[in-house]
Amino acid sequence: MKKILGIALGIVTSIGGFLDVGSIATSAQAGAAFGYSLLWAVLLGTICVIFLVEMSGRFSIVSGHTIVDAIRKRFGFAGFIVPFAASLLVNLLVLASELGGICVALQLLTGIRFQVWAIPVALAVWLLLWLGTFDVVEDGTALLGLVTLCFLVAVFTLGPEPRELAAGFVPRLPGEEHAHYLFLAVSIIGATIAPYLFLFYSSGAIEDKWDKSYITPNRYIATLGMSFGAIISMAVIVVAALALKPEGIRVEEYEQAALMLVPAFGRWGFYLFVASLAIACFGAALELSLASAYSVSQAFGWNWGEDLEPRSAARFSSAYTIFIALAALIVLSGLNPMKLTLFSMAITAVILPLTALPFLVLMNDARYMGEHVNSHFSNIVVLLIVLLAAILAVVAIPLEIIGSK
Amino acid sequence: MRTLLALVLVALAGCGDQHEQEMKSAASWSSTALAVARYWLQGDLPDTYAKRVLQKASEELAKGPLPDASEPVNQMIEAIGKRDQQAMRRLIAELQAQ
Numbered sequence: 448m449k450k451i452l453g454i455a456l457g458i459v460t461s462i463g464g465f466l467d468v469g470s471i472a473t474s475a476q477a478g479a480a481f482g483y484s485l486l487w488a489v490l491l492g493t494i495c496v497i498f499l500v501e502m503s504g505r506f507s508i509v510s511g512h513t514i515v516d517a518i519r520k521r522f523g524f525a526g527f528i529v530p531f532a533a534s535l536l537v538n539l540l541v542l543a544s545e546l547g548g549i550c551v552a553l554q555l556l557t558g559i560r561f562q563v564w565a566i567p568v569a570l571a572v573w574l575l576l577w578l579g580t581f582d583v584v585e586d587g588t589a590l591l592g593l594v595t596l597c598f599l600v601a602v603f604t605l606g607p608e609p610r611e612l613a614a615g616f617v618p619r620l621p622g623e624e625h626a627h628y629l630f631l632a633v634s635i636i637g638a639t640i641a642p643y644l645f646l647f648y649s650s651g652a653i654e655d656k657w658d659k660s661y662i663t664p665n666r667y668i669a670t671l672g673m674s675f676g677a678i679i680s681m682a683v684i685v686v687a688a689l690a691l692k693p694e695g696i697r698v699e700e701y702e703q704a705a706l707m708l709v710p711a712f713g714r715w716g717f718y719l720f721v722a723s724l725a726i727a728c729f730g731a732a733l734e735l736s737l738a739s740a741y742s743v744s745q746a747f748g749w750n751w752g753e754d755l756e757p758r759s760a761a762r763f764s765s766a767y768t769i770f771i772a773l774a775a776l777i778v779l780s781g782l783n784p785m786k787l788t789l790f791s792m793a794i795t796a797v798i799l800p801l802t803a804l805p806f807l808v809l810m811n812d813a814r815y816m817g818e819h820v821n822s823h824f825s826n827i828v829v830l831l832i833v834l835l836a837a838i839l840a841v842v843a844i845p846l847e848i849i850g851s852k
Numbered sequence: 853m854r855t856l857l858a859l860v861l862v863a864l865a866g867c868g869d870q871h872e873q874e875m876k877s878a879a880s881w882s883s884t885a886l887a888v889a890r891y892w893l894q895g896d897l898p899d900t901y902a903k904r905v906l907q908k909a910s911e912e913l914a915k916g917p918l919p920d921a922s923e924p925v926n927q928m929i930e931a932i933g934k935r936d937q938q939a940m941r942r943l944i945a946e947l948q949a950q
Contacts, residue, residue, distance in 0.1 A: 558900040695883035697876065699912075702905045703884050706891065714896045 454664045458672040465676025466595045466683070467731035468548035469541065469638030469795075471724060472788040474680055475704040477631045478687025479697050480624070483607070483615030486681055488632040490616055492639025493677035495832040497670050498825050499803065502810050503645040504665035507652035510815040514649045515745040517815060518805045530801040531746055534642050535739060537798055540791040541641065542735045542770065543777035546572070547784035548728030551701045552721045562779055569775035572732045576767055581654045581753040584737065588730035595727055597719045598682035601711035605689040612685065626846035630793060633840040637795035639680065640836070642802040647738040650745075654752060662819070686711070700785055732771075740767035793847070796840035803833045871917070878916035882947060885909040885925045889944050893937055903929050921950050 477485040503514055510517060519527045549568045550561035576584065621628050657665070690707045691698065698704045701724070708716030737753055743766040744751035750760045757764040777787070807829060810821040885906055892902045906929045913922040924947045931939040 554904075555901055558904050694887050695879060696887060697880040699877060699880065700908065702901075702908055703880075705901070705905075706884070706887055709891050709896050713894070714898075717897055717901065 454667050458668055458675065465673070466592065466679050466723070466727040467638070467641075468544045468724070468728045468784075468788050469634070469641065469792040470680045471548070471683060471704070471727060472544075472698075472701075472785055473631060473634045473638045473792055474683035475687045475691075475707060476698040476785075476789070477635060478684040478689075479691040479703075479707075480631070481621055481628060482688040482692055483612055483685060484619065484621060485628070485631055485635060486612070486615035486684055487618045488635040489639060489677055489681050489684065491832055492636040492836075493673055493680075495636075495829055495836075496640045496644065497673045498829050499640065499645045499806075500648050500673055501666055501669035502806070502821065502825065502829075503649040504652050504657070504669060505662060505819055506806075506810060506816070507649045508657045508659060508661050508665060509817060509819045510809075511653075512815065513653055513741065513745050514646055514806055514809070515742045517809050519746055521809060521812065521815075522805060526805075527746070530798075530805060531742065533798045533801050534646070535742060537791065537795050538643050538735055538739045538742075539770065539773055540777070540787065540794065541643065542732060542739070542774040543782075544784065544788040544791045545728045545732040545735060546771075546774050547778045547782075547787060548701075549725050549732065550778055551784050552725035552728070555702065555705050555717075555721050555724075561784065562781055565775045565778040569771050569778075572729065572736060573768060573771050575733060576736055576753070576771075577757055577764065579753070581651070584733045584753060585651060588726070588733055591726045592730050594719065595679050595723045597708065597712070597723060598679055598686055601686045601690075601708055601716075602682045604711040605686065607685050607689055615684075626843065626849075629839060629843040630789075630847035633796040633836055633843050634789050634792040636832075636836040637792035637797075637799070637840065639677065640799060640803075640833070641795055642799065643735050643738040645806075646742060646802075647734050650738070650741040650751075654754060683707075698785075700783075732774075736767040736771050739770045740764075790844075793840050793844050796836040797844070798837075799833045800837050803829060874917050878913055878918040878921070881909040881912040881916070882918065882921050882925075882950070885913075885921075885928065886944060886947055889928050889940055889947075892932060893940055893944075899932050903932050906932070918950070921947060924950070 474489070477488070506517070507513060512520075515531070518530070546565065546568055547561065550564035553559070553564045553568070554561040579587075652661070652665070686707050687698065687704070690710045691703070696703050696706065705717060705720045708720045710716070712719060740763050741751055743749075744760070744763045749762040751763040752760055755763070778784070807821070807826060809815055811826065813820055888897060888902050888905050888909070891897045892899075906925050910922045910925040910929070913919065913925060924943045928940060928943050931943060
C-alpha cells in the first residue's frame with residue numbers, strides 16, 4: 448500500500464513538476480505561430496525523456512551511484528569536465544530563465560518591472576532550499592504545480608477539432624518561416640529533455656534511498672508521470688493555437704502569452720496563467736538549483752544532500768547559493784526573459800549528446816548495471832532522438848539569429 | 853541524412869525577409885492591443901496588466917513599420933485610466949481600420 452501511494456505521489460509530482468518556463472514559452476510561441484503543427488516535437492521529446500528518466504532511476508537503484516558521480520569515475524576527470532562544464536552553463540542559463548519567469552509573472556500581476564523582483568525571488572528560492580527538506584522541495588512545489596492542469600481544462604472548454612489535432616503529430620514543414628519552425632522544434636525538444644531533469648531524478652533516487660524493489664515503481668513513475676506531464680505541455684500548444692493564433696497574436700513576450708487562458712476562463716484565465724507561470728518556474732528553479740549543486744558536489748566528492756543541515760554540507764549549500772546569485776544577476780541585467788528562455792532551450796538541445804551519450808555508456812556497463820543493462824531498443828531510441836535534436840539545433844540556432852536581426 | 857540535408861536547404865531558403873518579419877511583428881502587436889482592449893471592455897483583464905501590455909504594444913508599434921498605429925494604442929491607455937468604455941470602443945474601431 449505504501450509503495451502504491453509512493454507511485455501515485457511520484458506520478459502526481461511528475462505531472463505537477465513537468466511544466467517549466469521552457470515548456471510554457473516554447474509551447475505558447477509554437478501554438479500561436481504554427482497552430483498544432485509542432486505537437487510532434489513534444490511527443491518526440493517525451494518519448495526520449497521517459498527513457499532517460501527511467502534509466503536514471505534504474506541506474507541509481509542498481510548501482511547506488513548518481514549519474515554525475517559515475518561519469519566522473521568511469522571516464523576520469525578529463526573525460527568528465529567538458530559535459531560537466533557544458534551542463535552547468537546550460538543549467539545556469541535555464542535557472543536564470545526560470546527566475547525570469549517568476550519575475551515576469553509578478554510583473555504581470557503588479558505592473559512593477561521584472562528586474563525589481565530578481566533579488567526577492569532569488570532570496571525566496573534560496574530560503575526554501577536552505578530551510579526545506581527534499582520532500583518539501585520535490586513534492587510541495589510539484590503538488591502546487593497541478594494548477595497547470597488548467598491548460599488541459601481550457602482545451603476541453605475551447606474544443607479543438609480532433610482531426611486537425613491528430614495531424615499535428617506528423618512532422619511537416621509549414622508553408623513559410625521554416626527557420627523559425629525548426630528553431631521552435633528544437634527548443635521544444637530541449638525544453639522537454641532538460642538534462643537537469645534526469646540528473647535531479649537520479650540524485651533524488653539516492654536521497655529517497657530507493658532500493659531494488661523500486662525498479663518497477665520507477666518505470667511507472669517515469670512512464671506515466673512524464674506522459675501525463677507532456678499532455679499539459681501539449682495542452683499549452685493547443686490553447687495558444689485556439690486562443691492566440693486566430694487573433695493574429697504571435698507570442699514575442701510573456702505579456703502576449705498571458706492572454707491565452709482568457710477565452711476559456713475570462714478574468715480567472717489571466718490569474719491562472721500568472722499562477723501557472725510563477726509556480727511552474729518556482730518549482731523548476733528549486734530543482735535546477737539543487738541539480739546543479741548535486742552535480743558540483745558529486746563532481747568534487749563533497750558531502751551532499753538536501754535533507755542534511757546546511758552546516759553538515761556547507762560546500763553543497765554554498766554551491767546552490769552561488770548558482771542562484773549568478774542566475775539572479777543575469778535576470779538583473781535586463782536580458783529579455785522570453786528570448787533568454789528560447790535560446791537556453793535550444794542550447795540545451797545542442798549539449799544533449801554531451802550528457803546523454805556518456806550516460807548511455809554507463810547504462811550498458813555491466814560493472815554498474817549487472818543484469819539491468821539497457822536493451823538495444825532503449826539505446827537506439829535515445830541515441831536517435833538526442834542526435835537528431837542536436838543536429839537540428841546546430842542548424843536552427845544560427846538561422847534564427849540571422850532571421851531575427 | 854538526405855531528409856536532414858533537405859531540411860537544411862529548405863530552412864536556408866526560408867531564412868526570411870527582414871521587412872516581412874517586422875510587418876508580422878507589428879501586425880501581432882496591433883492584434884494584441886485589440887484583444888487586450890476587447891477583453892478589458894468585457895471586464896476580463898485587470899487595469900494594471902492591460903495598461904502595461906498596451907504600453908509595450910505602443911512602443912513596439914512606434915519603432916516598427918506601422919508607427920501610426922501606436923497613437924490609438926496610447927489613447928487606449930488613457931481610456932483605461934479614465935475607465936472610459938465609450939472611448940475604448942471608438943479606439944478599437946480606429947485601430948481595426950488601420
